[in-house]
Amino acid sequence: MSVIKPSLAKGTRDFTPVEMVKRNFIYDTIKTVFKKYGYAEIQTPSFENLSTLTGKYGDEGDKLIFKILNSGDYLGKIDEQLLTTRNSQLATSKLSEKALRYDLTVPFARYVVMHQNEITLPFKRFQVQPVWRADRPQKGRYREFYQCDVDVVGSESLLNEAEFILIYDEALSKLGLKDFTIKINNRKILSGIAEIIGKPDLIIDMTVAIDKLDKIGLDGVSKELLERGFTEVDLEKLRPVILLEGTNEEKLASLKSVLSASEIGLKGIAEIEQVFEYVNLLNSSLITHRSKLELDITLARGLNYYTGCIFEVKTNEVAMGSIGGGGRYDDLTGMFGLKGLTGVGVSFGADRIYDVLEELNLFPASSEVGTKVLISNFDAEAEKYALPILQQFRNAGISAELYPASAKLKKQMAYADAKKIPYVVLIGGDEIASGELTFKNMETGEQKKLSASAILELLLKG
Amino acid sequence: MSVIKPSLAKGTRDFTPVEMVKRNFIYDTIKTVFKKYGYAEIQTPSFENLSTLTGKYGDEGDKLIFKILNSGDYLGKIDEQLLTTRNSQLATSKLSEKALRYDLTVPFARYVVMHQNEITLPFKRFQVQPVWRADRPQKGRYREFYQCDVDVVGSESLLNEAEFILIYDEALSKLGLKDFTIKINNRKILSGIAEIIGKPDLIIDMTVAIDKLDKIGLDGVSKELLERGFTEVDLEKLRPVILLEGTNEEKLASLKSVLSASEIGLKGIAEIEQVFEYVNLLNSSLITHRSKLELDITLARGLNYYTGCIFEVKTNEVAMGSIGGGGRYDDLTGMFGLKGLTGVGVSFGADRIYDVLEELNLFPASSEVGTKVLISNFDAEAEKYALPILQQFRNAGISAELYPASAKLKKQMAYADAKKIPYVVLIGGDEIASGELTFKNMETGEQKKLSASAILELLLKG
Numbered sequence: 009m010s011v012i013k014p015s016l017a018k019g020t021r022d023f024t025p026v027e028m029v030k031r032n033f034i035y036d037t038i039k040t041v042f043k044k045y046g047y048a049e050i051q052t053p054s055f056e057n058l059s060t061l062t063g064k065y066g067d068e069g070d071k072l073i074f075k076i077l078n079s080g081d082y083l084g085k086i087d088e089q090l091l092t093t094r095n096s097q098l099a100t101s102k103l104s105e106k107a108l109r110y111d112l113t114v115p116f117a118r119y120v121v122m123h124q125n126e127i128t129l130p131f132k133r134f135q136v137q138p139v140w141r142a143d144r145p146q147k148g149r150y151r152e153f154y155q156c157d158v159d160v161v162g163s164e165s166l167l168n169e170a171e172f173i174l175i176y177d178e179a180l181s182k183l184g185l186k187d188f189t190i191k192i193n194n195r196k197i198l199s200g201i202a203e204i205i206g207k208p209d210l211i212i213d214m215t216v217a218i219d220k221l222d223k224i225g226l227d228g229v230s231k232e233l234l235e236r237g238f239t240e241v242d243l244e245k246l247r248p249v250i251l252l253e254g255t256n257e258e259k260l261a262s263l264k265s266v267l268s269a270s271e272i273g274l275k276g277i278a279e280i281e282q283v284f285e286y287v288n289l290l291n292s293s294l295i296t297h298r299s300k301l302e303l304d305i306t307l308a309r310g311l312n313y314y315t316g317c318i319f320e321v322k323t324n325e326v327a328m329g330s331i332g333g334g335g336r337y338d339d340l341t342g343m344f345g346l347k348g349l350t351g352v353g354v355s356f357g358a359d360r361i362y363d364v365l366e367e368l369n370l371f372p373a374s375s376e377v378g379t380k381v382l383i384s385n386f387d388a389e390a391e392k393y394a395l396p397i398l399q400q401f402r403n404a405g406i407s408a409e410l411y412p413a414s415a416k417l418k419k420q421m422a423y424a425d426a427k428k429i430p431y432v433v434l435i436g437g438d439e440i441a442s443g444e445l446t447f448k449n450m451e452t453g454e455q456k457k458l459s460a461s462a463i464l465e466l467l468l469k470g
Numbered sequence: 471m472s473v474i475k476p477s478l479a480k481g482t483r484d485f486t487p488v489e490m491v492k493r494n495f496i497y498d499t500i501k502t503v504f505k506k507y508g509y510a511e512i513q514t515p516s517f518e519n520l521s522t523l524t525g526k527y528g529d530e531g532d533k534l535i536f537k538i539l540n541s542g543d544y545l546g547k548i549d550e551q552l553l554t555t556r557n558s559q560l561a562t563s564k565l566s567e568k569a570l571r572y573d574l575t576v577p578f579a580r581y582v583v584m585h586q587n588e589i590t591l592p593f594k595r596f597q598v599q600p601v602w603r604a605d606r607p608q609k610g611r612y613r614e615f616y617q618c619d620v621d622v623v624g625s626e627s628l629l630n631e632a633e634f635i636l637i638y639d640e641a642l643s644k645l646g647l648k649d650f651t652i653k654i655n656n657r658k659i660l661s662g663i664a665e666i667i668g669k670p671d672l673i674i675d676m677t678v679a680i681d682k683l684d685k686i687g688l689d690g691v692s693k694e695l696l697e698r699g700f701t702e703v704d705l706e707k708l709r710p711v712i713l714l715e716g717t718n719e720e721k722l723a724s725l726k727s728v729l730s731a732s733e734i735g736l737k738g739i740a741e742i743e744q745v746f747e748y749v750n751l752l753n754s755s756l757i758t759h760r761s762k763l764e765l766d767i768t769l770a771r772g773l774n775y776y777t778g779c780i781f782e783v784k785t786n787e788v789a790m791g792s793i794g795g796g797g798r799y800d801d802l803t804g805m806f807g808l809k810g811l812t813g814v815g816v817s818f819g820a821d822r823i824y825d826v827l828e829e830l831n832l833f834p835a836s837s838e839v840g841t842k843v844l845i846s847n848f849d850a851e852a853e854k855y856a857l858p859i860l861q862q863f864r865n866a867g868i869s870a871e872l873y874p875a876s877a878k879l880k881k882q883m884a885y886a887d888a889k890k891i892p893y894v895v896l897i898g899g900d901e902i903a904s905g906e907l908t909f910k911n912m913e914t915g916e917q918k919k920l921s922a923s924a925i926l927e928l929l930l931k932g
Contacts, residue, residue, distance in 0.1 A: 014522055014580040014806045017568050020515030022581055024588075025595065028511040044864050046841040046871035048889070049490040053482030053614050054516065054570075054600060055536075060476055074517075077537040077566050079604040083556040091553045094545040103565070104539050106479050108516075118476040119484055126486075128888035130874060133487065138516060142541040152515050165874035167853075174861075289857035344476045379508040391629075395751035399636075402506050409508035412592060412627035426590035427510070 019143070019151030025378060026428075030371050034183065034358055035136055035156070041179040042134040042158050045171055050133045052115035055106045062107075064114045064343060072141045074151075075104035108140040112157040112355075113340075120161055121344040129162030136358075148363070159353025161340060166279060169317045169336065170286030172354045173301060176321050176332060177294055183361065184370035187324040188331070189299055193307040194280055195314050195335075197263065200273015201249055201305075204266065205242045213237060215308035218250050222306075226250065249305060256284065256303045263305070279316060299324070313337050319354050326367050331357045378407060381431040381467055382424045385411040390435045397433070397445075397460045406467050424450055430470075433463060481605070481613030487840060488890075492833050496645065496820050497598055497618070503641040504596040504620050507633055512595045514577035517568045524569075526576045526805060534603045536613075537566035570602040574619045574817075575802075582623055583806040591624030598820075610825070621815025623802060628741060631779045631798065632748030634816045635763060638783050638794060639756055645823065646832035649786040650793070651761055655769035656742055657776050657797075659725065662735015663711055663767070666728065667704045675699060677770035680712050684768075688713065711767060718746065718757075718765045725767070741778060761786070775799050781816055788829050793819045840869060843893040843929055844886045847873040852897045859895075859907075859922045868929050886912055892932075895925060 016022065023031060039049070055076055062070050083091075086102045109115055112135045120127065136156045145151055158175065160168050169192075176190050202211040213236035217229050224232070229250065230243055238246070249266060252259045260277055267273030280303060288295045295301065309318050316336035323331055334354030341349045365371055381401060383394045394410050401408040409429075411420045417434075424432050434446035434455075444457040447466070458466070478484065485493060501511070517538055524532050545553075548564045571577055574597045582589065598618045605611055620637065622630050631654075638652050664673040675698035679691050686694070691712065692705055700708070711728055714721045722739055729735030742765060750757045757763065771780050778798030785793055796816030803811045827833050843863060845856045856872050863870040871891075873882045879896075886894050896908035896917075906919040909928070920928070 014583050015519060016584070017515060017517050017519050020517065022515070022585070023513040024585065025510030025512055028513060032511070043840060044867070044869045046869060046889075048487030048840045049494070050487055051485040051490060053479060053484070054602070055479050055482065055614070057477060057479050071541070074541075075539040076570070077539045077562065079533070079536075081558045083553075083558040083561055086556075091545075091556075094548075094553075096543045096545040099545055100539065108538070121476050122478070123484070123486070128885050130885075132871075140516070152517070160874075163874045167872065167874045286857065289854060290861045378505060378510045392751060395748065399752045405506070407506045407508060409594075410629065412622075412625045412629045423590055423592075427508075 017151075019145030019149075021150060021152070029378065030365070031358070031362065033371060034361055034365070035154075037182050038156055038179045038356055038358075039134065039136065041175055041182065044178075045132075045175055047132045047134045047158050047160075050116075050119060050135055051137060052109070052112075052119055052135070054138075055108050056115060056118065058101070058105050058107045060118055061110055061114060065110060069110065072143055073110050074108040074140045074142050075100055076106040076108070077104055078106075109137070110141060111139050112137060112155045113159075113353075114343075116157070116159060117341045118344055120349070121341050121346045124346060130160050130168075131162055132158075132160045134158040148359070150359070154358050156356040156358050157353060158355070159334075159351055161349050161351040163352075164350055166282045166317075167286050168352050169279075169283045169319075170290060172319060172334065172352070173283070173287050173294065174290055176319075176354065177291070177300065179356065180321070180331075180361075183365060184368070184372075185323055185325065185364070187299070189322050189324060190301050191304040191307050191320045191322070192280065192283065192301065193303065193305055193318045194276035195316060195318060196272045196276030196279065197267070197305055198276075198308070200267040200270035200276055201246070203270045203272065205238075205245050207238065207242065210237055212312070214246075218246075218306045219308040221250060252305060256301070259303050259305075276316075283317060309333055309335065315339075317352070323364050326364055328360055328364055329357075331360045331364065379409050379427055379429045380407045381409075381433060381463075382420070382427075382429045383408065383410045383433045384417070384420050384435055385414055386417075386436055387414050390437075390440065393440050394433075394435050397435075400460060401464060401467065404464055404468060406464070431467065479613075481607030481611075483612060483614070491840065492827070493616075493820070493824065495833060496823055496827070497616075499644050500618055500641045500818055500820075501596065501598065503637055503644065506640075507594075507637055509594045509596045509620050509622075512578075512581060512597055513599060514571070514574075514581055514597070516600075517570050518577060518580070520563070520567050520569045522580055523572055523576060527572060531572065534605055535572050536570040536602045536604050537562055538568040538570070539566055571599070572603060573601050574599060574617045575621075575815075576805075578619070578621060579803045580806055582811070583803050583808045586808060592622050592630075593624055594620075594622045596620040610821070612821070616820050618818040618820050619815060620817070621796075621813055623811050623813040625814075626812055628744045628779075629748050630814050631741075631745045631781075632752060634781065634796065634814070635745070635749050635756065636752055638781075638816065639753070639762065641818065642783070642785075642793075642823075645827060646830070646834075647785055647787065647826070649761070651784050651786060652763050653766040653769050653782045653784070654742065654745065654763065655765065655767055655780045656738035657778060657780060658734045658738030658741065659729070659767055660738075660770070662729040662732035662738055663708070665732045665734065667700070667707050669700065669704065672699055674774070676708075680708075680768045681770040683712060714767060718763070721765050721767075738778075745779060771795055771797065777801075778814070785826050788826055790822055790826055791819075793822045793826065841871050841889055841891045842869045843871075843895060843925075844882070844889075844891045845870065845872045845895045846879070846882050846897055847876055848879075848898055849876050852899075852902065855902050856895075856897050862922060863926055863929065866926055866930060868926070893929065 061073055082103055090099050138152050138154050140152050143149055173190055180188055198215050199211055202208045202214055217232040221229050252262055263277055307318055307320055309320055314335035315338040318335040319333055320330045321332035336352035338350050340351040383398055385391050398408055398410045430450050432448045432450060439445045443459060446455055447458045447463050448455045523535055544565055552561050600614050600616050602614050607613055635652055642650055660677050661673055664670045664676055679694040683691050714724055725739055769780055769782055771782055776797035777800040780797040781795055782792045783794035798814035800812050802813040845860055847853050860870055860872045892912050894910045894912060901907045908917055909920045909925050910917045
């Protein structure tokens with residue numbers, strides 16, 4: 009076997025021990041909150057039948073799905089003509105019948121349909137698994153990355169929407185974020201606005217344009233709206249809505265007057281009001297804390313998909329795109345033949361949250377500690393003396409190591425340093441004779457002579 | 471988009487909430503033990519460059535690697551002749567440059583080589599991730615399954631081997647298994663035996679045959695040895711070794727006399743003795759408990775690979791193949807150009823352990839509980855009354871749900887039953903008037919009238 013200089017596949021990453029501890033801190037924190045709100049974990053397979061995935065993500069999405077080559081003599085069965093015309097797109101369906109998961113939503117819809125007889129509605133599930141996309145890799149964009157989704161299907165109650173706001177607030181606060189905004193909008197309000205202007209068919213064009221307000225400003229949005237078929241008269245009507253300011257209550261009041269003639273628009277406003285009422289009853293500080301929960305009618309986010317409330321979360325502490333989002337979709341499982349099942353869900357952008365916590369230095373110091381104590385190893389006698397102590401520590405639940413060979417002190421200390429082990433127990437001839445071991449705090453450099461039991465007590469405390 | 475009746479890709483599985491809780495119980499238990507022994511988690515990408523994987527698992531293994539079809543116009547770049555000759559095997563390297571992880575060992579070797587400048591040896595890592603094999607699916611054999619590997623590289627100390635025995639013992643005991651055997655052997659003892667017989671070149675044939683003792687008995691093994699080039703005279707010498715009985719000490723004593731002329735054989739015995747001495751110092755009950763740790767010289771397990779100690783674990787409570795195994799390999803990273811790095815590791819067969827725990831009914835009842843309490847919802851007034859109580863429970867760390875819509879009692883109870891929610895709080899007009907809520911234990915059916923705070927106290931205790 010020839011020796012190859014190893015490399016990673018493009019767009020993929022190894023996760024080192026330090027990175028894994030930090031990633032697990034994020035996942036564990038988020039999962040704990042999901043569970044507290046009654047959501048249960050499921051997992052779906054890494055690959056699905058190609059037919060389950062194609063046609064769900066648009067033409068561009070289809071191209072980004074990683075297809076798995078059929079096994080065995082896959083060329084033997086393929087049509088001669090297909091090969092000679094070299095039409096890769098047509099050939100794919102013959103060469104591949106499986107593909108890697110592209111998101112967690114379509115596999116979840118498949119899951120709900122296949123398990124419909126054993127599921128009791130409402131079905132509240134979360135799912136934290138990697139997805140794969142054949143995107144061109146660039147900074148912060150990978151071909152393998154994790155999604156953290158939480159969804160409920162089969163419940164129309166707006167309590168679910170309210171609870172997602174609380175889930176965002178609680179999870180992000182527990183991760184250490186202090187200043188973030190949970191934005192909310194409703195597709196029905198956007199429909200109402202398009203209706204009032206008299207251009208209901210242009211709702212997508214309208215929302216795509218006003219969604220860019222942050223980036224291109226009012227002039228840019230106006231220009232784009234004119235290009236997309238709106239008139240100056242329309243813009244006159246739109247402008248006050250786009251530039252809506254004030255508290256959520258003030259915005260809702262303005263909208264109510266603007267949308268007074270639109271049934272669907274008023275329905276959207278009523279939904280937002282109901283969500284706010286639920287939030288207020290669950291956690292009134294979220295309502296009083298003005299910057300945390302914000303009605304933003306420029307928020308669109310995959311509008312084709314959402315039918316009710318739409319969410320997006322942004323941190324105000326560092327420059328970063330959204331760190332989460334979601335909404336309600338009235339027909340999740342229709343693509344697999346199960347009609348009329350409503351769903352609502354949000355997701356956390358774990359990779360972006362990782363970057364934010366790193367930049368703000370928010371990972372708890374304890375999250376970097378694996379092994380808590382290293383026992384030194386200078387010779388066979390000391391090793392023999394150390395082994396029962398080592399196991400005494402472990403039996404008390406302390407993560408402990410004995411350096412596995414006699415080695416120079418410097419080398420053993422370097423090992424403790426590299427692994428960020430906070431305590432080292434040194435055992436030499438004196439220690440064996442007296443039973444008083446040297447206990448070193450690696451951060452302060454402080455050393456004490458203590459019995460093994462006294463050391464264990466300190467380890468259990470600290 | 472046409473509606474397709476959804477199905478799973480062959481050989482893959484969904485994991486339901488109940489299954490996920492049980493799987494996480496296994497992974498969490500094993501990971502906690504790994505960490506206590508100083509092992510740190512890493513993860514590697516789901517797919518690697520094809521060249522990283524091919525040639526590492528033998529010809530049969532290569533065929534079972536799932537290859538990922540190149541993106542874009544992959545047929546356009548392929549050689550005309552290759553297409554017309556329809557040689558699938560040759561074409562694969564042109565159609566695919568990435569492949570799904572087949573095991574955790576080769577990616578780990580790649581990881582060590584690529585990260586060698588940042589790793590401090592000995593490097594103790596564990597890894598729990600899925601792997602994929604294009605095997606023909608059958609009962610208990612899947613195309614996607616998890617491996618749980620724990621390895622240390624860069625340490626020759628036999629303390630590592632001893633600690634793996636303790637890790638097996640502790641993890642399996644914590645999972646609830648009561649009667650299992652950790653078998654140990656040493657490649658050098660097998661080499662010694664082949665040397666004594668005068669057939670060192672036939673060591674593989676010898677071990678493949680005697681490894682089957684359990685299945686085909688002594689007669690079967692003898693027959694196979696004769697077919698594989700051994701003589702009746704050889705069998706005379708082999709028989710007492712194969713049938714070695716008694717305590718580990720008795721077996722070692724017999725082997726010492728049989729292998730007295732083989733340097734390598736004696737080295738293997740000394741290694742086993744050293745491992746036993748370490749185990750004894752760490753946990754003497756493992757040495758005195760005769761059936762738990764057993765020297766079994768018929769144990770071979772991928773002999774080509776291992777160079778020192780070899781491990782295998784079997785449960786004695788149900789009929790099941792091995793639930794774990796591993797050993798020492800002296801040249802893990804040589805395939806990627808980094809020579810002379812010794813490694814030793816073991817793995818846990820999580821899927822088989824799952825089946826064993828299921829069959830023995832060993833999953834803790836608590837492991838099935840997600841949501842702890844459901845609050846009923848009969849009308850808007852009761853819902854409004856319930857919301858602050860719901861959040862009071864959650865703020866105390868209790869996983870709690872409010873049924874998200876007004877519904878009949880029967881329906882809400884069926885929901886609690888389906889989710890195995892152990893407690894339900896019923897809130898009707900009487901409860902709102904008195905502040906005494908009805909607290910129902912779903913298992914016993916018992917109902918009490920209690921204040922919300924008194925209920926919270928009970929929930930925190932139970």
